[in-house]
Amino acid sequence: MAAVTFSTIIPVYKNEGSIPQLLQALTEMHRALDGKMEAVLVVDGSPDQSYALLRAALDGLEFPAQLLVHSRNFGSFPAIRTGLAAARGHYFGVMAADLQEPPELLIAFFKALRADECDVAIGTRTGRKDPLMSRMASNIFWGLYRRLVVREMPEGGVDVFGCNQAFRDQLLRLEESRSSLIALIFWLGFRRKLVSYERLEREHGKSAWTLRKKVEYMMDSVFAFTDYPIKLLIRAGAAGSALSLMLGAMVLIASISGHITVPGYAATMLVVLFFGTLNLLGLGLVGTYAWRGYENSKQRPLAVVCMQHANDQEAQ
Known part of the structure; x- marks a missing residue:
């Protein structure tokens, strides 16, 4: 052949x-x-x-x-x-x-x-x-x-x-x-x-x-x-937490001023808004650690040498 x-x-x-x-x-x-x-x-x-x-x-x-x-x-x-x-x-x-x-x-x-x-x-x-x-x-x-x-x-x-x-x-x-x-x-x-x-x-x-x-x-x-889905969770959690603080402040003010008269409504909304978005943020953070462990488990090399040169002189 x-x-x-x-x-x-x-x-x-x-x-x-x-x-x-x-x-x-x-x-x-x-x-x-x-x-x-x-x-x-x-x-x-x-x-x-x-x-x-x-x-x-x-x-x-x-x-x-x-x-x-x-x-x-x-x-x-x-x-x-x-x-x-x-x-x-x-x-x-x-x-x-x-x-x-x-x-x-x-x-x-x-x-x-x-x-x-x-x-x-x-x-x-x-x-x-x-x-x-x-x-x-x-x-x-x-x-x-x-x-x-x-x-x-x-x-x-x-x-x-x-x-x-x-x-x-x-x-x-x-x-x-x-x-x-x-x-x-x-x-x-x-x-x-x-x-x-x-x-x-x-x-x-x-x-x-x-x-x-x-x-x-x-x-x-x-x-x-890519860890894009994890980053998306973190961003959604962070944005949601900020939004929940704003909405929570609005609910609290409305409750104090007497615009909300349903018993327990303000407390329920504050807890749901805050801990719901905090949960997203927490999942993103935990997912980041899981991603890093997953990356290590794939055992890809840290770097790949594609070319190598050396002269013929011996070290003096």
């Missing part, structure tokens, strides 16, 4: 209709990359004929390929991690089996990585040939994601990326089951290059990226990367 320089990782789930076009696209990529590319196909518990089609075609492929099969559907991000761990190249790229991201994008990733222009290349959508409702939902989703999770996230979101071996190794060390692979890419840092493209129309099948999965992904990302 010829030396492998480039590894293309493809998660496969309900993609039987696009398998022939996918294999043809991979063949063309292999030729464009001087015959130094391998494909790592990860069938993520797909219930259709995707595995059978790939297994039947495997021995006749022009390019080196690995076919890995998950015992059930774990999700696209675990499938990507499986592929990255098994890949044998020096540069790695991730593409979708539905071919909505053009193969030329992966070639651009590999060229930038090989030229040492960056450690991680990220595909950013400048447009997408999807239905109007799908585009609107995507814009809302990624808009919230930028505001709540990763402020550096491109407006169109991120689905595919490429990286070198140093970045791949660091990414695989972050073993978090309920997290976001894309957010981890931005958290790691390194030298980054954004490569723009237009997302193509899906020709076969229906996307498995449902509203339920989007909500779960957003929740995983928020709880794994």
